[in-house]
Amino acid sequence: xxxxxxxxxxxxxxSSNIEDRRGMGGMGGGMRMGRxxxxxxxxxxxxxxxxxxxxxxxxxILQGGGGGLMPMDQPGSSSQLDPAKESELKDFVSVVLxxxxxxxxxxxxxxxxxxxxxxxxxxxxxxxxxxxxxxxxTGPFYCPGDHKxxxxxxxxxxxxxxxxxxxxxxxxxxxxxxxGHHVQNQLGILPRVDQYRRQADEAAANHASVxxxxxxxxxxxxxxxxxxxxxxxxxxxxxxEGLNAASKIGDDRMQQRAGRYVNPESxxxxxxxxxxxxxxxxxxxxxxxxxxxFNAAQL
Numbered sequence: 001x002x003x004x005x006x007x008x009x010x011x012x013x014x015s016s017n018i019e020d021r022r023g024m025g026g027m028g029g030g031m032r033m034g035r036x037x038x039x040x041x042x043x044x045x046x047x048x049x050x051x052x053x054x055x056x057x058x059x060x061i062l063q064g065g066g067g068g069l070m071p072m073d074q075p076g077s078s079s080q081l082d083p084a085k086e087s088e089l090k091d092f093v094s095v096v097l098x099x100x101x102x103x104x105x106x107x108x109x110x111x112x113x114x115x116x117x118x119x120x121x122x123x124x125x126x127x128x129x130x131x132x133x134x135x136x137x138t139g140p141f142y143c144p145g146d147h148k149x150x151x152x153x154x155x156x157x158x159x160x161x162x163x164x165x166x167x168x169x170x171x172x173x174x175x176x177x178x179x180g181h182h183v184q185n186q187l188g189i190l191p192r193v194d195q196y197r198r199q200a201d202e203a204a205a206n207h208a209s210v211x212x213x214x215x216x217x218x219x220x221x222x223x224x225x226x227x228x229x230x231x232x233x234x235x236x237x238x239x240x241e242g243l244n245a246a247s248k249i250g251d252d253r254m255q256q257r258a259g260r261y262v263n264p265e266s267x268x269x270x271x272x273x274x275x276x277x278x279x280x281x282x283x284x285x286x287x288x289x290x291x292x293x294f295n296a297a298q299l
Contacts, residue, residue, distance in 0.1 A: 014091070015098035019121045019148070032156030037253045079240075089171075090122060096172045100179040103226040107288060108186070117180040118142075120149045121177070140174055142181035144190055148180040172281070173220050184212065189294075211293040213269040214278040219293035221282020229286070274299050 101117050108115035121127060126135045130145030136152040143150065156171045184190040193212050197205040269275070278299075281290055293299060 012099040013102070014094040015101060015117075015120070017097060017101070017117050017119045018094050019119045020089075020090070021127060022122050022124045022153075024123070048068065086153055087270070089156060092168060092171065093120065093122070093153070096175045097179070099227045099231075100176055100223050102230065103223045104179070104183055107222075113186075116147065116186060118147050118149055118179060120151060123150060123152055124154070125152070140178050142178045142185075144181075144185045144194075147182060147185065149175070149182065151175070151178070173224075176220035176223040177216050179223070180216035183219050184216065189215070197221060209275070210270045210299065215272055215291050215293040216299060217275050218278040218282035218293065219288075221279045221284070222286055222288065222291065224283050225286030270299065
């Protein structure tokens with residue numbers, strides 16, 4: 001794959017939890033409209049404003065006032081991928097998803113819990129989820145309403161061309177981050193943060209979102225640690241790809257890209273330095289406990 005084909009993934013197990021809705025034009029599943037659509041005509045217009053954030057359920061971002069701060073570079077539909085490349089990306093994503101399953105299942109067993117494997121929905125252009133309708137401009141997201149991760153494969157091209165974060169390990173980090181939100185949902189963290197955000201003022205709600213996102217970055221690092229120990233998937237340059245991706249999507253970088261003044265109080269995902277720090281924390285420790293951003297002395 002383009003942009004640094006280093007990660008050793010082709011020998012890995014493929015997940016059976018891929019739900020392919022590409023080419024369905026957002027009509028997949030007939031699911032109900034969730035909280036995003038319930039805001040009186042917000043829908044795709046507002047959701048588009050959180051593009052490329054690698055975020056959680058868009059309704060959580062919107063309801064706390066933390067979304068909509070970064071305008072889209074190109075608020076259009078997904079780009080066209082070469083069919084052969086798209087097929088390879090689907091195969092790659094299924095391997096990464098399987099790796100996350102193999103990572104989190106035993107970790108949950110150690111906690112005396114059962115890990116529910118999340119489906120990963122592939123779509124093009126637009127998709128219907130339990131959290132509402134979303135377009136490719138939204139970027140990858142996790143919907144707690146149906147416990148699914150959503151991804152338009154063209155996002156990987158955006159990650160490379162617009163954000164300067166190429167490489168297959170950078171792409172794996174995207175998937176692992178979204179699965180990290182599913183882990184948070186399974187552990188009860190995400191619903192507690194959602195409830196808190198509804199009651200908090202804007203600054204406090206934004207800070208809670210930052211802690212949530214940084215923990216998902218840390219959980220992505222935990223996945224990388226376990227995948228490396230189990231299958232030696234990482235090769236020279238892979239770690240740098242992941243760290244580079246984390247640094248390119250910090251709130252400070254996003255605000256600078258949008259030509260805005262960098263305002264830490266408006267951050268909802270964390271600065272570039274914070275995202276790198278917490279991804280590295282999970283990568284080095286491989287520990288769920290090390291990812292407790294909510295009680296950290298310093299983010």
